Amino acid sequence: MILGRSLTLWTGAVAAVLNAVVLANIVVLTGDQVAALNGAVFAVLALLATSDTLSVAKGSAAAARLAARQANA
Numbered sequence: 001m002i003l004g005r006s007l008t009l010w011t012g013a014v015a016a017v018l019n020a021v022v023l024a025n026i027v028v029l030t031g032d033q034v035a036a037l038n039g040a041v042f043a044v045l046a047l048l049a050t051s052d053t054l055s056v057a058k059g060s061a062a063a064a065r066l067a068a069r070q071a072n073a
Contacts, residue, residue: 007049
């Protein structure tokens, strides 16, 4: 998770923005270049999403949610 959102959401958002920029001819890239750029960005996002720092933050947030539910029950 990155900023509390799933990796799938971030990769889809990045792909959508990159593809829209290419389709609008703001940046001129070939299909191979777009695919390579998508792959590189997705790899970096995957590394970030599985980093220990983010995992600890995710675990802390989950613990806080569970504690709040138990307090309200």
